[in-house]
Amino acid sequence: MTWPTTSSRLVYENPWIRVQEDAVTRPDGADGIYGVVEVRRPAVFVVAVTDEDEVVLVTVDRHTVGPSLEVPAGGTDGEDPVDAARRELAEETGLVAEHWQQVGTMNALNGICRAPEVVFLATGLSRAAVDDEAARAEEGIGEVRRVPVPEVLDLVRSGGIDDGETVAALLFALLTLGRVG
Numbered sequence: 183m184t185w186p187t188t189s190s191r192l193v194y195e196n197p198w199i200r201v202q203e204d205a206v207t208r209p210d211g212a213d214g215i216y217g218v219v220e221v222r223r224p225a226v227f228v229v230a231v232t233d234e235d236e237v238v239l240v241t242v243d244r245h246t247v248g249p250s251l252e253v254p255a256g257g258t259d260g261e262d263p264v265d266a267a268r269r270e271l272a273e274e275t276g277l278v279a280e281h282w283q284q285v286g287t288m289n290a291l292n293g294i295c296r297a298p299e300v301v302f303l304a305t306g307l308s309r310a311a312v313d314d315e316a317a318r319a320e321e322g323i324g325e326v327r328r329v330p331v332p333e334v335l336d337l338v339r340s341g342g343i344d345d346g347e348t349v350a351a352l353l354f355a356l357l358t359l360g361r362v363g
Contacts, residue, residue: 185209185216198222198257221297225290226267227255227347229355230279230304236328237352238307239343240274243322251337252348263300271304275326276313280306286354290347299347303355331361 186207194201200220208214230238230253237253244250254274258266264282271277283303290297318326329337334352337343343352356362 188213193217217294219291219295219297221257221290221295223258223260224263224298224300225255225257225347226263226270227253227299227301227351228267228271228304229253229285229301229351230271230275230277230307231331231355231359232307232328233305234328234330236330237334238275238277239327239329239334240318240323241325241327243324249324250345251343252345253351255347255351264302267300267302267304272310272312273314273317274321274323276310276315276318277307278310279304280308283358285358286351288347288350288354301351301354303358331356335362 185204187204188207189205190202192200193203199222202218202220204216204218206214206216232238239251240254242250242252254270256266256270256274261269264284267282268278271279281304284300285303286301288299288301289295290299334343335356338349338352343349353362
């Protein structure tokens, strides 16, 4: 089923997102208005797992919700997704990974957005040659921590991790590792 669009208008635009308002015909045949946010470039999410079976998480101070426990993530900025994932992991955690595996793709908030995302599993972790604490501060990252996989699952279960994209990224990676399912 599609929602026929009779007109669209650009409401807002910046380098990262576009917001448009569409005049649509809803599935029930009635006319309506639908706001759509379009993310300009895909995002990447990195589930970094240590040799000790820990997931590397960051605490990010989000303007929208305050502190949020998440996997490292960010925009591709026009890069190949795996290159962006490497950059985000280094910037947000001070780590690099020897092994990279794309484990999933998803769409954020697909009821209101066009926001493609790519999820990577990163293993074989070591310290980056340069650890840019200033970059973490600029992004609002207050803490980088390693959490054992069973505790990560408990954090999801208890709501300690409530970022939907992080929960989905963790599921892709843990399914790949045979840890759930």
